[in-house]
Amino acid sequence: xxxxxxxxxxxxxxxxxxxxxxxxxxxxxxxxxxxxxxxxxxxxxxxxxxxxxxxxxxxxxxxxxxxxxxxxxxxxxxxxxxxxxxxxxxxxxxxxxxxxxxxxxxxxxxxxxxxxxxxxxxxxxxxxxxxxxxxxxxxxxxxxxxxxxxxxxxxxxxxxxxxxxxxxxxxxxxxxxxxxxxxxxxxxxxxxxxxxxxxxxxxxxxxxxxxxxxxxxxxxxxxxxxxxxxxxxxxxxxxxxxxxxxxxxxxxxxxxxxxxxxxxxxxxxxxxxxxxxxxxxxxxxxxxxxxxxxxxxxxxxxxxxxxxxxxxxxxxxxxxxxxxxxxxxxxxxxxxxxxxxxxxxxxxxxxxxxxxxxxxxxxxxxxxxxxxxxxxxxxxxxxxxxxxxxxxxxxxxxxxxxxxxxxxxxxxxxxxxxxxxxxxxxxxxxxxxxxxxxxxxxxxxxxxxxxxxxxxxxxxxxxxxxxxxxx
Numbered sequence: 001x002x003x004x005x006x007x008x009x010x011x012x013x014x015x016x017x018x019x020x021x022x023x024x025x026x027x028x029x030x031x032x033x034x035x036x037x038x039x040x041x042x043x044x045x046x047x048x049x050x051x052x053x054x055x056x057x058x059x060x061x062x063x064x065x066x067x068x069x070x071x072x073x074x075x076x077x078x079x080x081x082x083x084x085x086x087x088x089x090x091x092x093x094x095x096x097x098x099x100x101x102x103x104x105x106x107x108x109x110x111x112x113x114x115x116x117x118x119x120x121x122x123x124x125x126x127x128x129x130x131x132x133x134x135x136x137x138x139x140x141x142x143x144x145x146x147x148x149x150x151x152x153x154x155x156x157x158x159x160x161x162x163x164x165x166x167x168x169x170x171x172x173x174x175x176x177x178x179x180x181x182x183x184x185x186x187x188x189x190x191x192x193x194x195x196x197x198x199x200x201x202x203x204x205x206x207x208x209x210x211x212x213x214x215x216x217x218x219x220x221x222x223x224x225x226x227x228x229x230x231x232x233x234x235x236x237x238x239x240x241x242x243x244x245x246x247x248x249x250x251x252x253x254x255x256x257x258x259x260x261x262x263x264x265x266x267x268x269x270x271x272x273x274x275x276x277x278x279x280x281x282x283x284x285x286x287x288x289x290x291x292x293x294x295x296x297x298x299x300x301x302x303x304x305x306x307x308x309x310x311x312x313x314x315x316x317x318x319x320x321x322x323x324x325x326x327x328x329x330x331x332x333x334x335x336x337x338x339x340x341x342x343x344x345x346x347x348x349x350x351x352x353x354x355x356x357x358x359x360x361x362x363x364x365x366x367x368x369x370x371x372x373x374x375x376x377x378x379x380x381x382x383x384x385x386x387x388x389x390x391x392x393x394x395x396x397x398x399x400x401x402x403x404x405x406x407x408x409x410x411x412x413x414x415x416x417x418x419x420x421x422x423x424x425x426x427x428x429x430x431x432x433x434x435x436x437x438x439x440x441x442x443x444x445x446x447x448x449x450x451x452x453x454x455x456x457x458x459x460x461x462x463x464x465x466x467x468x469x470x471x
Contacts, residue, residue, distance in 0.1 A: 181343020410435030
């Protein structure tokens, strides 16, 4: 009789639905340790995988009832792996119960997405460069219109993930860190699926190596972008750190140690320089020395100018270490800066001859000018006969370039007291620039449309677009 009761109980247990009432989430640090370990094993930057987990579930595998986090579209667990949308055979029940397995499958899915033949490459497509994972991250959530950064610059999935990486890994505190070129994305008729342009790959002005894949024995260099860096002698949580100089070399002597904060995805490494041992955050450890440009003549708009020099959009003068902020921007310099920001390889353009009398195919800047004219954000002067490379760019011409190059839209009631003499089309460009809060004009209510634009002001306008409008 007793055996029969035991057998009945066993059958009842096997036929009953699985419950997870005993399940509870691991701590944030424990989850991040697992993600980092799997990411390194699968050669995925931990910064990327952790950002995905935060965006998807705030690092929570189970909901408040102890059940696995399952979304309306079938995403499962801490990484929201969706079995129906991946090209891997998976154990669906294990995805619900085994956190390590959930993370492992997510890493494999992300790798597979990056290797899809129809997804463009970014840079050299190396796996340790963060920017190179942009399209894989997009595909992880779905190549649909809702994830098109040209249409949804604030809510597209990859934009959210990379914004999280920039801020939570402390790559940048006060500005968006990542700056991607404008991607050429298309759609078939009556379809919301993204189609990539054939043979179109992309380059970024900055390439950021993962700072969380170091191994014991690796040599790293202190990133001195903010000057001296905090160095904690006894533990990562030390509240009284000392400072160490930027660009000094250290040896990694520990595995990565995760932050317990939900909002910080950086890790700490214990490092040694032969005489000192202590802990430095991964945000300030680079695999190579980094030189930061400092100009001797910059006194205002420092952050804005240095932000643009970081991305090689605007440069100073190497011969004397100055920026010459009060110098005027020439028409050719403006073309170069905008094309660099757009990530366009103008040296290898197939743009047709723009037909200007004052330049030929051997003239310096010819390819850039031809590409800019093809894109439609600048044209010639004197009825289109000449380009006037060395001519100073006026503030009204700058307005047209930015509106055309970045496809800006918008209208505002703000009025400038000196633009009513301009052509109505030019007035429209200036109005659109003001609507996007890229320009505010002068205190006397003027815009000074015919004044040449200074280098510092051009840098300011580009900075405002990149950090406030695009982001």
